[in-house]
Amino acid sequence: MAARIYQIPKNAMQSGKARTGTWVLEFEALEAKKPDPMMGWAGSGDTREQVKLTFPSEAAARAYAERYGIACHVVRTPPKTLKIQAYADNFR
Template identity: 70%
Template structure:
């Protein structure tokens, strides 16, 4: 059972920083998705892929994974750089 640990990204529709300090432990899919022959919807019998656990920090997520024997990979958050510009720069 493999999982990945990452920090929740800021959504494109959000300008605030709500819930961006949470760390997520998400299980990877253990079997491929396949289309349903009747309806055509994609799905699988893997229920662990639906589970997302949130933690206040990276160390708590890693401790949980170690406690329950989950092989987890930690994805680091890329450094954010702000491009400061004025509205008047659009008209130069």
């Protein structure tokens, strides 16, 4: 039983940063998804794929995984780089 822990990224469609400090523990899929013969929807028999647990910090998520014996790895958020430029730079 493996899981990954990551921080929720900022929504690209909005400028707000609500819920960006939240950490998520998400189980990795045990079996590949396959199309349903009748409807064609992708699905699998693995129900743990639907579970997403949220935590206030990375330490809390790691403590939960250790308490229940869940092997996990942390996916770090890449550092944010800002490209500062003035409107006048568009006309150079």
